[in-house]
Amino acid sequence: MRSALSTFNEVWQRKFRHSVLKQSQEFSENSSFLIGCSGGMDSMLLLHLMSQIFPQNIRVIHIDHQLQEQSAEWSKLVANQAISLNIPYIIQKVQVTDGNLEAQARQARYQAYLQHLQPNEILVLAHHQQDQAETVILRLLSGAGVDGLAAMQSIDYRVDMAIWRPFLDLTREQIAAWTAQLEIEYVNDPTNYDIHYDRAWSREELWPFLKNRFPKMQQALSRTSYLMQDASEILEEVLKVDLEHCGTAECLDLTKLLELTSARQRQLLSVWMKGDGQYRPAFEMVERLKSEVINSKSDAQAALHWNQFYYVRYQNYLYRLSKQEFLAEKLNPVEVESKHHFQMGEIVHYASGHFQITQKNIGLAPSLLNKKLSIIRRQGGEKVHLYGRVGQWPLKKAIQEAHILPWLRHTIQILVIDNVMLGVFTPKGFWLAQSPYCEQGGWQPDLISHSCDLVNGEYGYDKCSK
DSSP, rough: OOOOOOOOOOOHHHHHHHHHHHHTTOTTTTTTEEOOOOOHHHHHHHHHHHHHHHHTSEEEEEEHHHHHHTTTHHHHHHHHHHTTTTTHHHEEEEOOSSHHHHHHHHHHHHHHHHOOOTTEEEEEOOOOOOHHHHHHHHHHHOOOOHHHHTTOEEEEESSEEEETTTTTSOOOOHHHHHHHHTOOOOOGGGGGGGGSHHHHHHHIIIHHHHHHHOTTTTHHHHHHHHHHHHHHHHHHHHHHHHHHHHSSSSSEEEHHTTSSSSHHHHHHHHHHHHHTTTSSOOOOHHIIIIIIISSOTSSSEEEEETTTEEEETTTTEEEEEHHHHHHHHHSOOOOOOEEEOOTTTTEEEEEEEEEEEEEEEEEEOOTTTTSEEEEEOSSSOOOOOOSSSOEEHHHHHHHHHHTOOOGGGGGEEEEEETTTEEEEEETTEEBOOSSSSEEOOEEEEEEEEEHHHHHOOGGGGGTTTT
């Protein structure tokens, strides 16, 4: 890409320009850029430089958190600068809920970015080297691991967006000098100096104290983040192999998991719980998963809830279930009884799945077709004489021997006529019961899709299949 950026004598400014052009080659030729601009010094300089390097490919967005009386004036400043640079702009107001104000504001801001990002548009932010160093310190104090200490990446591809931070190798002093040189107007957010907030406290109180003892601390911490990014990439490669060995994104084979060293178990569980999310669980949450669920008795049906998912052990497998799956019995209760006239070839829908009425070598008498049959919910205590087996036995035992997952057992229903059990609808298919209505060339409901398909498009028994 060609540049119209003015020539400066300073070596670092020329190096920065070269770095920006080189980094931009990481993106496709049809990429465009959405500049996140708060109106502060860093983002206003970013806006000016990007407008000169990529004049035809950028927009700017300003998020008004409405937390300061001057916020409307800040919005006006960004809008006026965008107009003067001939750049399309967006002013988006957001509501910040109570709680951790820093975290809530960040979440609201990124939700607004997501709302406005277009296909092939890269979000560009003005985080610089001191921001990176502060992030490393704060994450170290919160007990972060390798991923946390890797901090911010220059180019960060996430599930829902791509973020570019071209200032990460610039110091705040360099940015201030360049801003003054270009005579760029900007605002000062008073919350940046309010030590009630962790980052402001780190910058105003902790940073000067440490820098007095370690003058090169900023560069050292920035280097640490790059080293941690390397370590994180290597760890990710190892964990990918471990996950392939131990299961899938939805299920882990505990026998295989326990073959790994304790450290690899902990790392695999952490990244497995993270899934497609942005953050790993806290160390304590992984330990709870191990102690409360994995190390529980195989029949205890222990469960742990974290980040909208339920983690459940069944036999020697660990499952990750959505709320819709785990709480399906409460969210989608099965009706006590229904009536139906079955017809050959039709598809019927029950709690355990979709079934098609099909002719079989052995099945129910054709005379039952078009008769009103009852489908009743399992109550517990029923006994069943399955076709081809000797004698009656508890339906509960048949369900256990079939390894039907506990969170799907509520979907089981019984087909009857005049108090005669004809069969059982289950997530693993229709079980034909021995009765006077069994005949050669009869019919049976044939399972064509399972109850998990009805919940969220997933088949529970395939969660552990590659």
